[in-house]
Amino acid sequence: ASELAPLDVYVLHKLALTQLKARDAGRARTTIDRILSLDKDALKWNAEVAGLEGRYWKDEGAKLENNGQPAGAKDCYRRARDAYKAPLENGNADHYLADNAGQRSLKIEDREGAQEAYRHARIALESVTPDNESIWTLATRVHVALVLEDDKQALDYLKSISKVRRPPTEDELGSIRRGLAIVRAGMGRSEAEYQQWLGALGSP
Numbered sequence: 001a002s003e004l005a006p007l008d009v010y011v012l013h014k015l016a017l018t019q020l021k022a023r024d025a026g027r028a029r030t031t032i033d034r035i036l037s038l039d040k041d042a043l044k045w046n047a048e049v050a051g052l053e054g055r056y057w058k059d060e061g062a063k064l065e066n067n068g069q070p071a072g073a074k075d076c077y078r079r080a081r082d083a084y085k086a087p088l089e090n091g092n093a094d095h096y097l098a099d100n101a102g103q104r105s106l107k108i109e110d111r112e113g114a115q116e117a118y119r120h121a122r123i124a125l126e127s128v129t130p131d132n133e134s135i136w137t138l139a140t141r142v143h144v145a146l147v148l149e150d151d152k153q154a155l156d157y158l159k160s161i162s163k164v165r166r167p168p169t170e171d172e173l174g175s176i177r178r179g180l181a182i183v184r185a186g187m188g189r190s191e192a193e194y195q196q197w198l199g200a201l202g203s204p
Contacts, residue, residue, distance in 0.1 A: 053083035095124035106186025159199035
């Protein structure tokens with residue numbers, strides 16, 4: 001399909017996402033660069049393109065971090081942060097982008113940047129109703145509360161995650177735990193506090 005519609009950003013987005021999910025970073029980079037060559041301002045207004053760019057650099061940062069290259073990882077996380085927050089600075093209220101911008105800010109020890117991102121997330125979450133609340137919107141609410149220093153509310157949201165219509169899978173719980181670990185490290189919170197969060201989540 002991508003060969004039939006080479007100028008279609010939507011098709012290229014789907015292709016890049018498939019490549020990222022397959023951990024084919026080289027081809028994903030080529031596809032994302034092609035999107036950006038077609039629309040140099042896409043990162044500013046297109047949340048999906050910003051998400052691709054952010055995910056690419058986030059994944060690259062994780063590879064470097066796991067290989068014991070913290071300086072290179074930090075540079076990648078900074079690029080990811082910048083991609084995720086670009087649409088936010090142009091009026092796009094997107095809690096997914098805001099959460100990722102916040103987490104990447106914490107990974108590069110930028111607490112003020114994280115707080116700014118989570119203020120964006122809090123505004124974006126105002127449009128979420130009980131009917132479309134999910135484990136991911138609740139997890140973002142948790143991060144908002146912890147980073148903006150409302151631990152009681154964070155614990156309440158953690159307890160709510162297991163009560164949504166579709167409870168989280170073990171893989172999803174693992175992702176939520178990793179997010180909490182990023183918040184814990186980035187905000188300088190204690191192991192005891194982290195264990196309290198996991199207890200509220202119901203996930204040791």
